[in-house]
Amino acid sequence: MDHLDLLKNNEQIQLPDFELNTRLNAPNLYLPSRGLADAVQVAVSLGLPLLLTGEPGTGKTQLAHFVAWKFNLGKPLVFNAQTTSTATELFYKYDALAHFQFAQNQKELLSNEEIEAKFIKYQALGQTIKSEERQVVLIDEIDKAPRDLPNDILAALEDLEFSVPEIDKGYVTSDKKRPIIIMTSNSEKNLPDAFLRRVIYFDIPFPDDEILLKIVSSKVEGFNENQLKTLIDHFENIRQDTALRLKKKPATSELIFWTIYLKKMNFDPSLLSNPAKLKGDQHRNLMSSYSVLAKTKEDLKALRERKF
Secondary structure, eight states, rough: OOOOOOOOEEEEOOOOOOOTTTTTGGGGGOOOOOOHHHHHHHHHEEEEEEEESSSSTTSHHHHHHHHHHHHOOOOOOOEOOTTTTGGGGGEEEEHHHHHHHHTTSSSOOOHHHHHHHHHHOHHHHHHHHHHHOOEEEEEETGGSSSSHHHHHHHHHHHTTEEEEGTTTEEEEOGGGOOOOOEEEESSSSOOHHHHHTEEEEEEEOOOHHHEEEHHHHHHOOOOOOHHHHHHHHHHHHHHHHHHHHOOOOOOOOHHHHHHHHHHHHHHGGGGGGGGOOOOHHHHHHHHHHHHHHHHHHHHHHHHHOOOO
């Protein structure tokens, strides 16, 4: 695909077809390190939650999809923690307002089963306990949740049951159906000590060049190994260049999307071995590609003004 020149003449241009890269989130292509695989083994063996930290974009969330695929447990159930999340919302949400509005226009009272069908939405932990099927549950960015929520999660996992008082019903499952819990944290705030003592912890380090090469080559087709090595060298130089003072260093996910973009632009990564010699469209394409790597105005400016 050539560069989309939106400024060319006063003519309309044809929108190119978008081809989804199905390899991006394919769980079978996830490459856990030996340490991470061992941490999963420990957590599963002990029936304890696995807490993951690490730079954004290093694959914390994707691990849940990999584990679910590896153990043939279907898709993971996901709970995205928010600053307003409550313990009840781990299991279900009750739309009280909709129920009230519905009741105002109806003469007959709904049965508990009808209330459940219309106004109760089961969340990740609630779904897995209710289903009585063993599943993977991802609780994403738990550090965003109120301080009490992590301890509430552990209490819920000890009992493997919950009640829905709005319909006078409860659900319970057995230890044999215990869900595999994976939690992620971006370390935005400290988690309670009592919580940390009852989880398996692993910090995902940023991949080295060898692992980065395996990751990118598995996700993006069209470049040979030498081209990818040169591209990764350039990427690592950006991450390690202290003079840039980047507020947010690009991570693995940015590297993958950057590689995809350069391929779409027919940009030869071998040229990055001496980027100072880039001229014309080649230089312009490289500068435009930095929008993938930078996440702040200051970082983008620093990358585009960087001296090679």
